[in-house]
Amino acid sequence: MKMFKCLSIVLTLFASTLIASDDLLEESFFEAKTTLGGYGELHFNQSSISNADSKKSLDFHRFVMFYSHAWTPEWSFKAELELEHNFVSDGEGELELEQAYINYQRSTQLGVQVGVVLPSVGLLNEYHEPPLFFSVERPDYAKYIVPTTWFGNGVSVYGRNQIIDYKITWMEGLDGTDISHKNGIRSARMKGYKSNADQLLLNARINYVGSPGVKFGVSWSGTKAMGDELKSDIPLNLIEFHGQINKANFISSFEYGQISYAETSLQKSEGYYVDVGYNLASFLGTPADLVPWFRLSDYNTATETLAGGDEEKEHHYTIWKIGLSYRPIPEIALKVDYGVKTNELSGVDETLFNLGAGYMF
């Protein structure tokens, strides 16, 4: 309730600061416009465990349509509609409205989004077009620790100056009955579907953006994931650090995050990944990017549980990967990667080989 009061005060004060622009140049510099964009990716995935037969699949994993209309320089609407796995029927595939918000940008320092919004958690939740990350699939970290794409009904306030970039989001919370040792908070997202608003999620992120090609930041997200008659609410906090460097042909990303839970058997989820790549374009004298890269990663959706023991090893994975990403133009990526994912409890190694083609515009 306190959060609602706080939110309403913020919005009231914000509305009182609105001042209409009377600048003719500004008006003549803008016309109402509808724009289309999108991204998508086709994947070939092959995985094999020990000497068993390998599983192979071809999957048009994501097809996303971006739609936007700007009425004025300040007021616009933006939406992303996503079809996953090329098909929706009987619980297979997904059709999701990942973003759909009215955007008011008062100045560079202050803007507001209302609708289906994205909390700012880690590097990939807001920027996940295929040419923007190395691997064919998003890193496992960005699935099991930060459950990308994480979206929901709510309000975001954002802004930036030359040094920092911030975003604060109040949005629907999480369904505590779907929090599990295996998937952490991933299945607890309500995805904007008739979201229960008894408990909201507050998310705040700040990034350092003072040096072009370098970004470092931290975010915190907190809520009480809602329980039911049998399960009590689960207070939880997600804290993560992230960084990205793209300088002198050297491209690197890292993320570390942990989720702490209370009043449930699951106590903590934790993980990280580090990507390091080098763009060979300048050696080859071509405007196309060719980046060999490697990744080290470790994640455990149940790092700490009340029972401890094997429960804390069952969902612990270490991963290494190498790959090659080729971008003939910045908006198109052709990728290949190979790696091994090892489970701590079973000691089983899963070998992964992936090919991918992705685009954005």
Place this chain on the structure above:
Amino acid sequence: MLMIGKLALLFLILLGSIQAGTVKEDTEFVIHAVMGPEVALEFERYELELAIKSELENRFKQRFYGDEVYRWQISRGDSLLGTALLDNVMGKAMPITILVIFDPEGMILGTDVIRYREAIGGEVSNPRWQKQFTGLSTETLLEKDRRIDGITGATISVRSVHRGILKLAGLHAYMQQKQPYLGALK
């Protein structure tokens, strides 16, 4: 939780009190910052001839925002010090207003993003990124394989602003009566 809410509230009130100038005021502020406070500015809407507009759009694979761009002739006394050109390029969904200041020979004296209207990708406004264009002649700028520094997560706006700067350099070359030179670039 409440404490965080109060801090956020204070932060937003402070931000809300910041008033931006108009596009024209902000542009002239930047020109004065680059060229000196004492220079005289003469503003005009420069109408684009259809032929040169099409040629530049085809050459740089980017449309002009309209049929005119905004031009400031920068002078001190009787001597022309340079020309500033202002136009919009499209970001992912919203126009980005860019300024390029040239000396009479076509060397870039400064660039700036006057308005960035998107919620994401705003790093192209960073003066340290813009700085890579300063001091470049039109010839150097238009070298075929010239690479520009990337910005994490801002692919579309980087490409758009870069092309916009190239396009204005081409237009400036035309304004300076260097049409044959432009033709040779094809």
